[in-house]
Amino acid sequence: MLLKNISVDCVIFGFDGERLNVLLWQADPQLLLKVVRENEDYEQVRILYESHPSLLTDYTWGLIGAHVPYETGLDEFAQDITSGSTGLRNVYLRQFQTFGDCNRVAYYRVITVGYYALINPRYHDLQMSPLTRKMMWFDIDHLPRLCFDHEKIIISALNHLRESVKYHPVGFHLLPEKFTLTELQTMYEVILGEKLDIRNFRKKIQKMDFLLESGEKQVNVPHRAARLYRFDKDKYELLVKEGLTFRI
Amino acid sequence: MLLKNISVDCVIFGFDGERLNVLLWQADPQLLLKVVRENEDYEQVRILYESHPSLLTDYTWGLIGAHVPYETGLDEFAQDITSGSTGLRNVYLRQFQTFGDCNRVAYYRVITVGYYALINPRYHDLQMSPLTRKMMWFDIDHLPRLCFDHEKIIISALNHLRESVKYHPVGFHLLPEKFTLTELQTMYEVILGEKLDIRNFRKKIQKMDFLLESGEKQVNVPHRAARLYRFDKDKYELLVKEGLTFRI
Known part of the structure; x- marks a missing residue:
């Protein structure tokens, strides 16, 4: 029933x-x-x-x-x-x-x-x-x-997601396993609906220190190949325990 | 029905x-x-x-x-x-x-x-x-x-409130209109379930600059009367528009 x-x-x-x-x-x-x-x-x-x-x-x-x-x-x-x-x-x-x-x-x-x-x-x-x-x-x-x-439901979901990605690393579910810093920033920009300053953004991300360099670079791109990173969930959880505040 | x-x-x-x-x-x-x-x-x-x-x-x-x-x-x-x-x-x-x-x-x-x-x-x-x-x-x-x-519902509500007070000034609904900085800190401590360092807490609050001194002090208290503050909602909203990030 x-x-x-x-x-x-x-x-x-x-x-x-x-x-x-x-x-x-x-x-x-x-x-x-x-x-x-x-x-x-x-x-x-x-x-x-x-x-x-x-x-x-x-x-x-x-x-x-x-x-x-x-x-x-x-x-x-x-x-x-x-x-x-x-x-x-x-x-x-x-x-x-x-x-x-x-x-x-x-x-x-x-x-x-x-x-x-x-x-x-x-x-x-x-x-x-x-x-x-x-x-x-x-x-x-x-x-x-x-x-x-x-339409209203989608807008509410987007607003909820917008709040959530600022304070929690949920956005990584949207990314491929290995991603460039530009892809990471673009993901935040499309969710937040605003351009982010590249230097500030990278400084914030690097300071939180939960990204691992994969050792690989992009392939088949028309521009200079960028480094690929991974989100290190275990390290992130350890850092949170030690007092890290996630904030984009 | x-x-x-x-x-x-x-x-x-x-x-x-x-x-x-x-x-x-x-x-x-x-x-x-x-x-x-x-x-x-x-x-x-x-x-x-x-x-x-x-x-x-x-x-x-x-x-x-x-x-x-x-x-x-x-x-x-x-x-x-x-x-x-x-x-x-x-x-x-x-x-x-x-x-x-x-x-x-x-x-x-x-x-x-x-x-x-x-x-x-x-x-x-x-x-x-x-x-x-x-x-x-x-x-x-x-x-x-x-x-x-x-009981589960109450615990979920408390967890939601805990997240919310960190990033939004909703906790002020729990306080009297005029409150001391100690009352403000106690409110955060009972919601978050942890002691907060008094100096760090006051520095954070003062830096966000949305409290108004009411010009009054506590009355009928057995210790030295503390200053009473108000939450200035209009100023808070203005500050947010100018880029303030609320964070306790």
């Missing part, structure tokens, strides 16, 4: 080295209707869709999300729909806010618990569930028309 | 100058049962209570909370139950986390959206709703036995 009044929506952020993107999808309306008609579990959802057919003919994009099954915990379900809808596994996923305005979804009352994921698309092959009609990355600065209050 | 699977719980923090306290309550079981029997709105809750009478004979303490009405938004309802159950109005109240483990409440599935409030009890008279049997402040370090997962 699905909880009719509770859903989970996941804002999946991917950083491609230059832009911060969000993964959005559209369900196949015919298949969706078939599934909700055949599956007893979806009875409540079926009634809603059948009494409000415009829900099915809405071709705007949406976040990956679904109603919560009665027997699945919220955190577990956020993992389930992320991996089930996209193929993404073992990703950084965190709850950030619950949206519960009365009219956030037309037709009936549904609150949604918002989670966001941080990935680097280089390490993940996207796999679409059979229900998916389209799935695509969109630049956070150029979002398409979105259903319900999903 | 009440949403059977969704509740809101409020962790009300009060700082008395020395300790961080949480406001907890117990409903009157007879009155509660009477209300749920007489009120059609409470039909779902009545069925739950009547089929599980142990819910009514549980004399442990709990957070102020209730099931969300179909026609009330989450934020609005958090305000409603805070003021309706305690008389507290115009308080700092923020959503911090939603708890949705399958078995967090025995008997049936209910997710709860957690909010916390920050008050200074000096400015608020507590008023109990007719349903209340007992309502009391408890030291955060000496909590009584709590129902459901309310």
